Amino acid sequence: MKVAIVGAGIGGLALAQGLLKAGVEVRVFERDPSPVFRRQGYRIHVSPAGEEALAAVLPERVRRRVIETATRPGDLLAGFDTQLNALFEQTFPIGGPDSITSIDRYAFRRAMMTGLDEFIAFGKEFASYGVVGEGVEIRFADGTTEVADVLVGADGAGSRVRAQLLPEFEVHDSGIRCIYGKIPLTDAVRAVVPPSFLRGFCFVQGAAFAPVLFRTPPEEYGDYLMAVLTGTSEQLGRTDDELFAMPAEELWSLVGKQIADWHPVIGSLVSAADASAAFPIALRTCTSVMPWPEGPVVLLGDAVHPMLPSAGAGANTALWDAARLTDALTGGSTLASYQEEMLEHGMAAVTESLENGRRMFDLRTI
Template identity: 40%
Template structure:
């Protein structure tokens, strides 16, 4: 059995690690030219079933590296005004784990160098008469496998071909995602799990990414064959501006200045947090969610993670749900390899369970969105 994975994000790579552990031939195809080709995200929270699923797929020898290169997120969640005066408490959360998406992606690539091909932009797939599927790429090459998994994100070309009527909604509003190196001054802005700043017309979410150990040093000691980025601890923040907030500049400096204009008169620590943002690792933020889809009838093509159930970040469940998808699909395909189930039966079991909990997570994230986004934002298509 050969599995083709379209997309080398953290969901697709988690799946590849699990399949490799199960002895299943897996190949990953990524449209970017390298793992360093572009800005790759921000701090994410992992925990509960998502963390269990990630550990299930990751080789045990890498578990200590995962532990060392993450950070704890725990404690109170205050909501404050633009002068950092407490408005109310949102309720404490304990036992959470934070990781940097870029660092985690590199960890998930460990041992997969011979199974990942970069510079492969997926164009289309063709179901063949013998029940297999062929993926075609923009460079004129192709690959054939028994199952093709679209793990290619919220703009998934695989989903567009498989489910042309599936809807992904962009929520009206202007979002900004920033990252600022962690200093003693900024650390005080997040005394616990996270902080919500409810300012006039603008709301900010603040979260700390404080590594237990520098990731590259942890890897060098615990798994010398693994190279992790030299990423320092930082404070991750997201700002949600009223819509319309005027034209959104294409460059980060312009976006930052637009946000700073909305923050006139705010507490100096918040203003300086934005002013000192990391240009390379900050960007505009588009918030989207997928509308539920019925089961489509199992074939040699399926979907995973944001490619099927993209959701707002308000629930903190996007990555965790993708890891659940990966572990579940690995278990089902491992049963096929052991001769305990047919491929189509196993994939259908995966799809039906994944659709149920995946879109439940989308609904939960939408329910939590009003806590974090301004009331001017609307849940509507555009």
């Protein structure tokens, strides 16, 4: 059997690792020109379900690489108002030396690519597919084609595979925009940063800060504080056309203006950020997870259940999908049972994310 995966995100890479470990022929096709091109975020929360999925699909040497490049685990979830008055605090037990509770997205993706060099084709933009006999022909924007027994759409919330397979599927714009930033943890920053910000994920009324403290940092950078500001176009004072066209430095300057009357420590942190690392993201979600027609085309991760980040479940649900789909494609179950399980599990994650998002962002239109 030959499996073609469209999308070299976390879910697609996890599936590729699991299938290769089981001896299945795999090719991954990614539209980005290289592994370093993508900007989707910085820090990823890894849940027990995500850890379990990684243990199930990854060869041991790849799993060890993921553990080595993960961040040191934190023990805190907390909330503050804009003047840094504490609103709530929840602590968690710290796991053992192999525990993975959070990880830098870039380091994670690179670790997940360990051993996959000859199986990933970059710069391959999916255009369409056609069912051929019992298999599928995949057509790319450059005019080339590939034939596989199974095509897996793992190409994210804007999935082109899903658009052809389930044209009636709706992805809703939440109206919330995020501006992500990175604050290098220099000695000067460590001298002023609130201790809570280095212990775990901290909300600050419309913004959030979370530490990325590496076990083994990538060559390109070291420890940092992830910062994200959220708001509607009205709150940010920019239309989408304006926001998504702004240079990174101008975008981060907008963040500085938004927090100008917040506690001076927040201002100091924002001023210490690497302004060139700022970028915006539009938060989108589905409200229901749909089954697809039986056949050689299946979906995984955000391609079938895009969700808000308000439950920290997106990446973990994609990993869960990858483990279950690996099982289905290697004889442990069936594609029909994968779809049935995925629909239930994915819908639960979407629902939790929506409920949390309505509270966090005051969403009223979804």
